[in-house]
Amino acid sequence: MEKVFIKALPVLRILIEAGHQAYFVGGAVRDSYMKRTIGDVDIATDAAPDQVERLFQRTVDVGKEHGTIIVLWDDETYEVTTFRTESDYVDFRRPSEVQFISSLEEDLKRRDLTINAMAMTADGKVLDYFGGKKDIDQKVIRTVGKPEDRFQEDALRMLRAVRFMSQLGFTLSPETEEAIAKEKSLLSHVSVERKTIEFEKLLQGRASRQALQTLIQTRLYEELPGFYHKRKNLISTSEFPFFSLTSREELWAALLINLDIVLKDAPLFLKAWKLPGKVIKEAIHIADTFGQSLDAMTMYRAGEKALLSAAKISQLRQNEKLDEKKLKDIQYAYQNLPIKSLKDLDITGKDLLALRNRPAGKWVSEELQRIEQAVVTGKLSNQKKHIEEWLKTCGQH
Structure with missing residues (x-):
């Protein structure tokens, strides 16, 4: 049994010693069987939420009506959920009623995929009622029921x-794929925020190519923001190795570039995914920097972060892998620019007012920009004395 489970065992044992059933469930059990890194450890029990709260000193109610209590143990948090069945679903995402039950098998039956519907006992035995282990062995994504x-x-x-196809490199079972193609329009009932979380994880998976092609084959992509008329672009986009990127901004910039979305349409496309303003702004900035020549002014305007992100996307589009040496060369060239922002200039607007002996106006910012360009391109050294001499020689702009 892995360390993460051993650490969580006291929570299981307290529930069991109080006369309840308790098991590890879900993704942690799947990842343990697959020998993958284990994320959050979740626990299922027949103890009612009130009983869970009484058994543990530190708890957080995050959804008692649905049976979920967070238990804080040592320096970890564990989601403890009461076995339950769910009645008819409203708006294709939420059960209208939750009933607490005492059967683990019935509880696991309501889960999405067989690979996520396994449980583990306190002594490490895996309980697999729906063929999750077989599906993992055969690398198949199949629903429960x-x-x-x-x-x-x-x-x-x-x-x-x-998304699990992309992350695990599995294929969909034929009946699962057929059902997605048949029921795809139901996805329109799901909030954009929930779709965005899944789609970002899909892009970051090692098998994103196959996953994106499945979105196309089943036409599920038509229910994603801004994709309806993008079938052709998505086919070529599926070839891009998104998993080599490291930030959300890079991910969405690469999507803009690969989908061939023009910059004036980019804000509308990204807003449709309900992304934070900061992510939208930076993704567009990276996309704008992409493809530009690496002269001093371009690097200066881009800034180091966007410059390197655009370079990474450019390399991946050409070679499907990163050339770390070239990236370091670009970084070195940026770091050797004489200034990184207007604030670094060795002269201020106040100095200009004194030098020109003129009232303040638009001319001050224009003059500063002229100096900025001359310094960045190496025509002028960033020393106040030299700048003043240059201004006298050049006269007023």
Whole structure:
């Protein structure tokens, strides 16, 4: 049993010693079986939320009506959820009613995929009622029960299934893929924010190429913001290795570039995904920097971060891998610019007013920009004395 489970065992044991059932469930059990890095450890129990709260000193109610309590133990947090069944779903994502039950198998039956519907006992035995281990061995993504039923309960599960393809390098079972193609329009009922989370994870997976091609084959892409008329662009975009990028801004900039979205349409496209303003601004800045010549003024205007991001995207489009030496050369060239911003100039607006003996006006910023360009391009050294002499020689602009 891995360390993360051993660390969480006291929580399981407290529940069991109080007369309850308790198991590790979900993604942690899947990743343990696959020998992958384990993320959050979740626990399922037949103890009611009130009983869980009474058994542990430090808890947080994050959804008691749905059976979930966070238990704080040592320096970790564990999601402890009561076994439950769910009645009819409203708006294809939320159950209208939750009923607490005492059967682990019934609880696992309501989960999305077989690979996520396994449990582990306190002594490390894996309980697999729906063939999750076999599907992992065969590298198949399959729903628990009929795929149409699962997707009608929560339409986001269709996008999640394709996202797991990307992350794990698995393929969809034929019946799962057929059901996605049939039920795809249900995804329109899901909030954009939830789609964005899944789509970003999909792009970052090692098998994003196959996942994006599945979005195209099933036409699920039509239910994603701004993609309806982008089938052809998505086919070529699927070849790009998004997993080599490291930030959200790079991810969305690469998407803009690969989808061939013109810069004036970029804000509307990115806003449709409900992205934060900062991410939108930086992604557009990277896309704008992409493809420009690496002269001093371009590097200066871009800034180091956007410059390197644009260079990475450019390299990946050509070679599908990064040339670290070239990136270091670009970074070195940027770091050797004489100034990095207007604030670095050895002369200020106040100095100009005194030198020209003129009232303040638009001319001050124009003059500063002229000096800035001369310094950046190496025509002028960034020393106040030299700048003043240059201004006298050049006269007023």
